[in-house]
Amino acid sequence: MDINEMIKEAQKLQYDMVEIQQKLANEEITVSNDSGDVKVKITGNKFTALTISDSLKQESAEKLQEAVLSTFQKALDASIKKNREALEKITSNLSLPIQEEMKATQQGSV
Secondary structure, eight states: OOHHHHHHHHHHHHHHHHHHHHHHHHOEEEEEOTTSSEEEEEETTEEEEEEEOHHHHTSOHHHHHHHHHHHHHHHHHHHHHHHHHHHHHHHTTSOOHHHHHHHHHHTTOO
């Protein structure tokens, strides 16, 4: 690959990264706990809504806290996964050292 091709590839990657970042900044992810008593919405990288059922509001503070925190964690995990998948999609045909490190981390070998 000559230098001009490398520059074009880098420019395309930069454009794709900006495009993905803009898309992800506006994307909504809504997650519920298993019973559906708690719902959390993330838009981009911000938590934008929390809904708690009336029945759960009547439970102990400990049970409420556990349900809310686990649902926030589930939403955060979903957001991270979506971001990771988007990044992998646009960098999949590049051979960058970071890709090998990311793969190893996901497989638990680092």
